[in-house]
Amino acid sequence: MKLKSYFSGTVEAAMELARKELGEDALLVNARPAAPEARHMGAYEVVFGATDGPRRTPAPADHAAQDTVRHDLADMKREIERLSKCLSGARLFAASAAEESGLAAQLMAQELDPILAQTAARGGSLEDFFEVDASLGRRGAARAVVALVGPPGAGKTTTLIKLAARYGLASRKPAQILSADVFRIAAADQLRSLASILGIGCEVVETPVALAQALEEHRHKDFVFLDTPGLGRDDLEDGADLARLIASHPEIDTHLVLSASMKPADMARVIERYEIFQPKKLLFTRIDETASFGPIVNEASRRELPVSFLATGQEIPDDLEPATKARLTELLGLSAKSSRSTGAAA
Numbered sequence: 001m002k003l004k005s006y007f008s009g010t011v012e013a014a015m016e017l018a019r020k021e022l023g024e025d026a027l028l029v030n031a032r033p034a035a036p037e038a039r040h041m042g043a044y045e046v047v048f049g050a051t052d053g054p055r056r057t058p059a060p061a062d063h064a065a066q067d068t069v070r071h072d073l074a075d076m077k078r079e080i081e082r083l084s085k086c087l088s089g090a091r092l093f094a095a096s097a098a099e100e101s102g103l104a105a106q107l108m109a110q111e112l113d114p115i116l117a118q119t120a121a122r123g124g125s126l127e128d129f130f131e132v133d134a135s136l137g138r139r140g141a142a143r144a145v146v147a148l149v150g151p152p153g154a155g156k157t158t159t160l161i162k163l164a165a166r167y168g169l170a171s172r173k174p175a176q177i178l179s180a181d182v183f184r185i186a187a188a189d190q191l192r193s194l195a196s197i198l199g200i201g202c203e204v205v206e207t208p209v210a211l212a213q214a215l216e217e218h219r220h221k222d223f224v225f226l227d228t229p230g231l232g233r234d235d236l237e238d239g240a241d242l243a244r245l246i247a248s249h250p251e252i253d254t255h256l257v258l259s260a261s262m263k264p265a266d267m268a269r270v271i272e273r274y275e276i277f278q279p280k281k282l283l284f285t286r287i288d289e290t291a292s293f294g295p296i297v298n299e300a301s302r303r304e305l306p307v308s309f310l311a312t313g314q315e316i317p318d319d320l321e322p323a324t325k326a327r328l329t330e331l332l333g334l335s336a337k338s339s340r341s342t343g344a345a346a
Helices: 011-022 036-041 063-109 114-121 156-169 185-198 208-217 240-248 264-277 294-303 325-331 336-340
Strands: 002-008 027-033 044-050 144-149 175-179 201-204 223-227 252-259 281-285 307-311 320-322
Touching: 002 011, 011 027, 011 044, 063 114, 114 294, 144 156, 144 240, 144 264, 156 175, 156 185, 156 223, 156 281, 156 307, 156 320, 175 185, 175 208, 185 201, 208 240, 240 252, 240 264, 252 264, 264 294, 281 294, 294 325
Parallel strands: 144 223, 144 252, 175 201, 175 223, 252 281, 281 307
Antiparallel strands: 002 044, 027 044, 307 320
């Protein structure tokens, strides 16, 4: 038997090419995606087998010949059954490939990295590529000192109040709010007003030295929440001293606040600019303002920084939730089961 490969965009098209050349008696041997070096000839490779020449049929008068015919018929029946199974397998393969391609396209439409999208579509565990951590404070520290940094308009001040209400006020533990945002007078006033409603102390610190002193003065507080100015690309030099203090302080747990509705390229650039603060986690706001959640997973994976919280609207403290892997995969349209796959189920 001779084997020959046929390439085409679909398994069915390759099978049709083979039958036109080899005839209806050709046997399907294998069907698979084309190897990378042969992909230019078609997405799928189908291997067929054909006999070297026509099968000889002996005269029926001879008993030996009749036995041969019966054996040949039995062989043909077995080959037909095998071919039927191969055809069924080819159809299942084609359907599976189409489903895989559709899921990958769905994930890439959400701007998920193509490699991550293909991994998830093939049954890999997307959850293995990123981490979440909704804890507050540095590990081993006696208190939780939480700083929110990020670009202007990201929602730092509102998110800070949500955290203070949910974790400081609700726990009935002593809490303090510090604001280093001296660039916007209205921001400090808004923070004081909201802190007063919550019954939490609020203090504005105008310099990094004043911030260091305030952190020491409030050492007995279980929670200290630090608001920082929104620094644009041209303002980072003005905030360099503040960034160095936050990055070097052994107690400060720094969350980089980003809008989930940012363009992926802009989000990547902002994260690079804010490396001077050495953020420990990523916090995403405006979850309700986008339908593309791929960049969240992309950046968490690429920067090896866990996602801490997800914020939606302006309601305090309701519109804030701890990030979980199940929630992020759900936002991408994956169930927890499908994101872990059958082979990597946890």
